[in-house]
Amino acid sequence: MAMVKQRNLLLIILFALLLLQFISAGASPDTNIGELGFQAINSIKIENIEAHIKYFSSLGSRVDGYPGYYSARDYIITFLKNLGYNVTVHEFKTVSPIEEECYIELEYGRRIEAHALWPNGLIQPSNTPAGGYKGRLIYVGKGEMKDFDGKDVTGAIVLMDYDSGRNWLNAAKLGAKAVIFVGTGRYDRYEALEKFSMVPVRFTRVYVDENTGSLLKELAAKNARVKVYSKVSLKEITGYNIIATLEGTSLKDQIIAISARYDSWSVVPAKSPAAGEAIGISTLLELARFFAEHRPKRTIMIVAFSGHWNGLAGARAFARDVLLKKPFTSGELKIYSFVGIDIGDENPKLSVLYAGYGIRFIASDRISGYLAPVELRFTRNSYLYSKTSTGKTLFEVLADTASRITGRRFTSVEDFVRWDIVSQDWWGDQNYPYMLDTEPLALANVLAYSFKTAGQRNLWWGNPFNDFYTINFDNVYVQALTIAVHLAGLANDETLSVKWEEKKPSRFTTLYGYMVGYTILTGETMKINITSGWYSPVPHALVRIYPQGPYEGAGWPFSYLLLYSDDRGFFNVSVGPIYSTPTWLFDAWIIDENSGEIVAATDQGPLYGKSVTKQGVSPITGSDHVIIPMFDCIPVTVFDVYDPAFFRTPAMLDPRQPFTLWLDTVGVPKIFNFNTKAEPYFYGYVYLRWEPLAVFFVQPGVKATFNFYFGSLDYPGLVLVNTSEENTEGFGFLINRPIIFNLTMYQYTKDMLNLVRGRYSRLSSLYVRNPSIEKGLKRAEMLFRNATIHLKNKEYDKAYSELRQALAYISMVYKRDLMPIYSDAGLTATLLLLISIPAVAIMERLFIHKEGRDRFIATIMIGVAVFAVLYILHPAFQVMTNTVLSMMGSLLTFLILLTFVVLLSETGKVIEETSIRILGKHRIKGTEQSALQISVPLSIELMRSRKVRSGLTIFIILSIVIALTSLTSASYYSEVMYFSYGHYSAKAEKPSILIKLGYGVPPFSILHPETVNLVKSIIGNYGVVAPRAWYYPVYSNRLGHTYDIEGKNSSYKAVAILGLTAEEVVKLEIESGSYLASALNFNETKLKQLWKIKTLSSSNIVILTSEQAKSLNVSLGDTVRILGMNLEVYDILPSE
Template sequence: MKIRNVLAIISIYVVVFITFFSSVSLQQKSYSTIPISENVVNFINEVNVSKIIYDTLFLSSLNSRTLGYQGFYRAAEYIVTEFNKYADKVIVHEYKTAMPIEKGSWIYIGPPYNLNVTAYALWPNGGISASVLKNYTGKIYYVREGGFADLDGVNLAESIILMDFNSGRNWLRVASLGAKAVVFIEPSETNQNEALLKGSMSPLNFPRLYVDSKTGEILKSAAERGVPVTINTEMRWEEITGYNIIGEIEGELKDDVIIISTHFDSWSIVPSLSPSAEEAVSTSILLELARCFSKHRPTRTIWLVAYSGHWEGCIGPTEFVEHVMLNSSKRIWTQIGIDISSETPQVDFLNLSPNLASSGLWQAIPSGSFVRTPQFALRFDWVKRQVSDFLSKIDISGLKREESIYTGTHDLLSLVKFNFDIGISGSWAWGWWGTQTSYYILDTEPSLAVDAISFTIRTQYARRSSWLTPLNNFGKIKWNNIIPQTWIISAVCYYFANAPSFGVDWSSIAPKRIYVGVQYILGFSKLSGQTVEFNPETGWYTPIPRALIRMMVYAGNDEHVWPFAYRYKVSDEDGKFIFYGLVPYTPWALDAWKFDENTGDIAYSLDQGFYGLAQGVSGGLTNIAYPLTERVSVLLPMFKCVPVTLFDLIDLRRMRRVAISDVRPPYHMFFSEPARLEVFESASRSRPLFYYVTFGSDGVGVICVKNGTTISITFNPNINELSKPLI
């Protein structure tokens, strides 16, 4: 990968450089005769917090590290440059995925302004519909938060609506009333809940744009004066190359490997604006550990891995496991993930997220609740015992600190909570998620799926309210909470790199393609598939090339999860595609799409009809892969279609949505009703031969049928309570 010159940082931070290079020039001491628990203090003191701050500042200055965007590739170049300074070898592992890439968005404000201003497209609705709207001219109305009072007297039909960003999901109201597009104004403050509510869980093709606050004021003025505007937005799904960057520092035991990892990409509801400074802290710590281990050479070889594809169903770490970990001849002992923020100085040790928590790692018991299989939990017992013992022996009085740094404890162990062996027992409050209060993803989990000893060090009570937004949260970072976490991470990494022995047989924890344990099964299956269309002339299926394929890794019908629930691929010219990392004996759902180049509308969708999935009748193909061995295959039937969008699909008896998630725990709903949206041919009252139906808990549904089909639609908000549809 070509390395380009990186962006210079403003002069106020030059002092950071001076501090950093002064520390680098210090002569390295030899600690070979000092016990490891004393030696680690010197290693921790080697960590330069000023360099961590500098790297965080730089990475957040790139506007967006969203996978596939310019800032992402500049961040990758910077990491390669830094690794080349300290590592013995640097490897850039490439993989293919699909991402919605913004091609350019702008708004022209007519006379007397005559201004062309920059706008930014939002993430596709449902993780599918990337909008295209070219040179559309119309009236613009400012409706504040979009409440009913704000909309009074506004002619919404075919108009362009200007709204405050902090307006919940009220944009769906203006979309349902006929608006052509919505433009959100940059707020001074916002949170991830507001950000995620700016998208729908269904593939609704409705253009949504974002402008900065200064542009927003100009547009407000234009709206007040009745000046027409012209908007242009174009976002398209493209096959892109993602990078996992590996810096290797060779140890005395060069074939024994410890992996230290984090992700360096980011995500925002506005993909072109994703500075995510606090998220970059983990990457900055990884870079600093590279420098420290280059001076304090480890006993075991260190792989420092900077992943991408974190927010895309963990596709980057999954591809790493498939192509690097499972193909390595080295002995990989453990993987330590870094995922910190600054809410607290304490950390959770986690090995499971909601992604795999309901897979083969769990067993049902007669009471109807679930518990962790003891055999699985015992695999991590030695990690807990040895790390606990090591941390308890570290004398932190010798650690460098300022008065402002956290001083509420006298040992590192009191800042740690292990969550390897706690199961659910009558309450969701005691589970594998420890103190985590919202949905999260672990980059180490794909490694766990191949039976490796992998875990992530994550900040306790990590709400991370300023993440996933287009605003830069650098000023919100509480560095006095970051530093104690850095101590713990440095100490744990140092221990695994240098402990004389773990007292564990490596063959029992070695990564495996398929592993059948007592009461649980793990593995890494390969899915081969093809996108096809039924051909009535031949009576069989012909390939559909270059389709967008999604594989669900988590239940996507959740307003706090829907953008991150999928991995994406693009089928080749023969309609073929491959996914890796399917855990056996677990169902994996897929769908497939193609789009109109001029409008962004769905042009091809998955076929649930008679020649497709044949839902409601016997036979048919399946879009559910259920691997039992190392390989599984699937044929995804598609058909050419036109979409129909429905709004306000709610339970009219109670005037509420059919599902409402609880934002507090990471895997919980307040309630969820078994609702059903169906489509029928009006004349025969039977299901169409070709159709597709989907709807989300936000009340938006999309039905795809053949062009020219006359249809009737029914909606039943609770099929257990109502024998007939309510609508």
Template sequence: MNIQINMFSDKYIRCRSMKARIALMLLILLLALQAYVKATPPMDYEGLANSIDVNKLKEYIEKLSSFGSRVTGYSGCNDAANFIVSRLKEINVSYRIIEYEVTVPLDRSSYIEVIEPVSLRLNAYALWPNYVQTCKTPPTGIEGRLVYVGDGDLEDLDDKDIYGSIALIEFNSGKNWINLLRFGARGVIFIEPDETSYPEAIAKISSAPVYFPRLYVDRETGALLKQLAENHSVIRIHVNMDYEIVKSSIIVAEIEGERKDEIVAVIAHYDTWSVVPAIAPGADEATSPSLLLLLAEYFSKNRPLRTLWLVFVSGHWQALAGAREFMEKAIFGSEDIISGERKLLVVVGLDLSSDNNRLLLTYRGYFYDYGSVQVLSKYQKYVIPNVFDKYLKDASAQLGVDLGSIVENGLVVEGWWDDISGPFMLDIEPVTMAHGMGLALRTCGSLRHRWGTPKSDIKYVNLENIRIQALASSAIIYGFVNDPEFSVDWSMVKPSRIFYSPAGELAGFITAYGKVLEFNYTKNWYDRVPYALAVVTRSPSSTYPFMHIIVKCNETGGFVVHGLGVGSAIGGTVLWGAGGVQILQKEGIGYYTEAYLLDEDTGLIVKAPDLGQYGSKSILFWSLVDSHPYQLTTVVFSCASATIIDLYDISRISEPVLLDSRFLNTPWVNMVPTIMIYDVSTLSEFIRYGFVYIPSEGIATIFTPPDSRFALILKVGPEKRISVVLVNSSQLHPDGYGYKVQRGAEIILSAINASNDIATIISTRYSNLKKNMIENIALEENIKAME
């Protein structure tokens, strides 16, 4: 009996001991849980929403749009950077400034000089360049009679002597300035409209390097010029624009979080673009950096769980120069990031507009056109569940607003462009290209009607639309910053110079060192060409001008480009190359490099891409960039130039290529145009020649040796049927003398020249046939009709 009691006692004691241990463990767990809860407060979306002060947002937008031109390189852009820095100082947010160099077209005081009947000097502003051609005038200007042409329609030109004149035209006239070029005007002046739009703005430039000086004047000056035109005044126009290397700033504000080595970045550009670069308020475009400042204020008072970077970049419209330099200097230039000691988990880009209140969440834009099923896998794992099933739902529940209904999922392989009109570039593209995880919140269902115009004022900004987008954007950013459960496999987002995966993912961020050469016959080798403008682009035929990386070379003809996409990972094969030459598929993947040199006095192109036997036929201009660093080489030659318009498919009376307006580098219709240029003296191809042909515009610029004579044939369709012939034909010499190009001048040829040439050739050849008893009544009637 005693033994039983003792055994019972031992069991009892062991049981009590076990209960005590369990109780102790529960107590420790409870204390740990309390500490965890204390360290990670609940997601306060309501407090975040209360910080989105619309009046403060408007104040920032007004301030940023008040500095004059915010185009990168202009004083207003520098003033905007200084304002952002001063505001960060006021709210005690630490920051660093990263300077970088970028090539931009600078307008340095263009003007109009009235000669007769009075002497006046009037302010005017140069328009954005036609590709590399800034249309700079000689120091003495360009002189001509002033002729007012209304909207520039053909009916408006009746009874007007356009040849040799300076035309005055209303800004809202589409591409009718081409009519003035066609009929021999020496330049054009656009009059400020009451209102205008992005399609009107972009219509004022060509993707071919056409030399045709274009100026913009305010309404008061326009009214005065109309009066002067009635009196047949003579004026001189002075366009003083050059591509120059300038320094610009990237501002990286940092708010350290409790998990200081986990970084979430938010990026937006504070610069803008206008077809009149000296007048670029860009009010609607200022909404994204303004929201970034509001976020800086909020998180400076509410310490985030993770470290937050707020990145303000410029150079957006210079082929994402600022965003590419941010990756190069702040990411690849940081040993802490590359080693993984500090981890950049995600970069969210803001690209807002106020003409709608819906957002597209996407990872892909047109600068790289980079994306695939393999790339999307990390977004499907880490982004979609968190953003759509967690952050937006939780925020909507707290705020009583359905934020999920305004954010569309663009994290898909096809249809990622959603209902966004026209092509677009995103500041997060370099992040994604470098194997990071970049997300963009871009307003969709939006035409961005005022963007790119000199009339983008604060009065057009819809603050209510911005407020709604700001709530949704901020909720997503807040989630990434403060969600304790958010985590990412570092190997899936680590920035890489070149990244290959067994699953087929290819990514990379490559630096290219380039050189511009010219073949020297005396040395039988190549010389370097200093101070040329080098162009690196994945789509030379694109009419979206902001995709081309334009870099001014140094004194040895060298240049550097950061942030080229790797190999075949970048999207967009083209169906015609430089000059419209159809290219092989393997040559259409990668980057195309060409260069130009402009005369400092005349503004004309004096060296152009050499497509002849010492140029692209020896050194391929297409490069499949597949190593870091990479060497780019291109070749130029000394030239004179001619611009040819109306290079149409005459069977259809339209341009040979009709582009999809969403992308501007993929065609709906492609008649596979081919230009053939002949040296009339040899009736064969020039040893050195070049051209840029934009089939969707029907415009080409031809480059041949100075004092040479050329003939041109345009062939279209798979059967290569002749559509346009330009030979400078006459009755005495129907086969043509060819068109002579001379240094210091540029000739303009159009459908008028082409129709005269083809009519002369047909009539003389038929005359010879008729002499040999070969007749065709129908053809004879057509020839009489032509005459």
């Protein structure tokens, strides 16, 4: 009985202890947290943050390796040392494009400063030859094809406005030597990303400021000649991570680490003020000051990262060299939280994230449980609920302060910070790609996450302009206060409990159902040595390592990590394991320092290339090894890689989430050796299906042809075979120097026209006709002739308009009509040959009936006669590439079948004899085979003895067959048909066409800009093409699908944004009875004039509905903020 009481008492005590632990876990942090948070709110000074940002943005460029980068490093070190921090510098290796010299030289010798743009494919610098490029200067404005009309582009230096999108490709494919971008003051992140391609095309691009551009425009008007010189080297430099520690007052072995990056990126690396990118590091320095003045209980570690834009090189090196070594792995120092700061200015609200697009570390659903010790403080028991000495919670204090700063209302903690560390929709409400410096640390099993501005867009990022005066410092201030409150809590909250053994830095282990830590990937860059039969090392090759995105690319350019192999061809890098990161891909390159050309590339050939080595790694252990095969090469560049069926790229990348595709269809490039008609032993290419260009890498001296397959691999949609009217099958291209196919669309069209013309003429000479081919060929020839005339007259826009149509016609004729005839001919010929072989043997028995040698000779003679008749009568044998080979193949097929029959027969006999020997005679069987063997020869003998009857029977059979084939043959052809596709209820004052494929959706749910150009080419001057652009938020089941539109002290949630052309806008205003149309008495001319004035002065205008305007409390002429842009309310439409 006493034992029972003792046991019950023990159970009660244990239950009480568990209850106490649960209550303590859910209890509010000690009241001191409130006072510390209150101190933080009062201590953080936005003036200090602004001063830091101003200094960083004044350094010219903080791209790794540039003077501003080192100045920023020294500034941070000095600042932290002055605060009393113990500062150390962690060095690592990274690769950066270093501009050595870049200028434009005028005719009279004056040199003007210019700056090179970011390397194409990250590996092809924007270089010129040693002597530079000389040419006539032409100005083309926005670089649309019509802007080139009347100008001699071949060999010219093109002057183009910076806000021209990707139109520099127009200059490249028309034969320009280089393009000079002129600063215009109008820029955004899209302009920056459009100024380089992830395909390593060799084309020089430089940038000059607006004042210099004005001078060059004057010179272009005078047809002046200039020289462009650019020297950029991809150098391996030493990068620096700055580590500063401030010892805590009591919990000295427990660390709260806070990080931000101090480098920057610009598409013009030598000009990167990047004020927006300096917000994070400036906020970090202000927080460092606060903790220095209010020393917390836990140790504070400040980390200023760099190498961010080279695949998070700095953070990766920090994880490898610092975190995964003592004292952090031994427990002498325990990281309780590693908090990154990567904020912007577009929103006062914060989002807490752990995953990004850098290494795409995506854990399982258990990630939330893994981060539960910190999540508890953010969601269930935020430090914002802590009480201050005034009786108010920190939330109330912060809400009052934030409302005073921004003029907005803050009613809940969710208005300040949201916890987005979940596996589903891990990107939260981020509508653009981003990378977190805490990603590599989270992968190393550290409690690492980052503060990021909710809905951050970084609209002005990546450009060579100073965006300091675009920053909304009110939003920055509120975010800094929110971060300070939470960090003050984490640094002083004694109830924060972390099971360090479970969350210590780990090299490679399996936890919580997923793998964490790093695989050390070692590799070798090598070339095959034909003499030794094995690979030889290639020293100092430039290696790219990247997480697989769509179609063998990373999708996001900055996910690529660049490094150099050593003097033995070896390299090593840390990558993530399977299940937690994607497959890791790799390639290697050699760039000639003098010419700037790629002279060695990754071998993708069938014998010694990536076809027989590892194409990627998905590590399941802590180490792995790869060989990257390389070969000496010459680059061949092609443009206008569009699927002619729809005139679009076969894939379209989602710019919001670059690991997904909006459109995903087949698009495969192939290279052939012209002489062998087979895949070369050594070759390579870079082709991303969402980009309209490709670069092939071919062995010197090879004669090559190039094909592109779309939709299926049956027949190519584009071919480059170097045809002529005399040799319609082409000569191939001898690759002995770098080739850039200018006017590639013209070359595609010419080659396909000649191919179709030559092959169809061969068919028609044999009386094989097809109306579709004749109509399509005639139409394509007419369009091609027109395009040739336009090109001679330098009317490039009209020429491309004709070429698009011609290529669409001739490509479809080739794939849909011509080549199926050739395929059918080959199949028919093969069938006839297979039938003819036994027929020849039977005919010899029937008509000649010799034995021995005479029988063999007679059979050969009959076979020759039969095949001669077939060759004359059936066109298949004359259009086939190799009739003799086909005959031999058919004969071999027949002999193999005969061999199998004999083998099976003899095998059956052996089995039967064995069974009889063992079991005796035990079954009854017929003699069908014997009957067959007797019936065939007997039938032939009977036919020989009854010649008249046999002849009449054969004659009747032949007559019926001839009648059936001659009088009932048919062929299909294609024609454009017009039909009604339903009705549209709205009145149409003018005829309208809605372009669709299928009911309810555009073609494959996406409309490509080049498809719009094709439609414009077809419509010409007979109508107006008015495409619409819908812009949707990134997909998120958790958070909904809305954009925030900010007005006067209020906001409105929009589910999408619609972009319209001027023609549609004016029509919509009149038909809806808009506010502006009403004010102008529905005068269409005035509306068009006003629209033109507004769009010429500024494109930042928006049209709202009356309901939206009322919610936002705005009227005509007021300003609203959408996607980080301030837009003027141009018009208001009635909501109904």
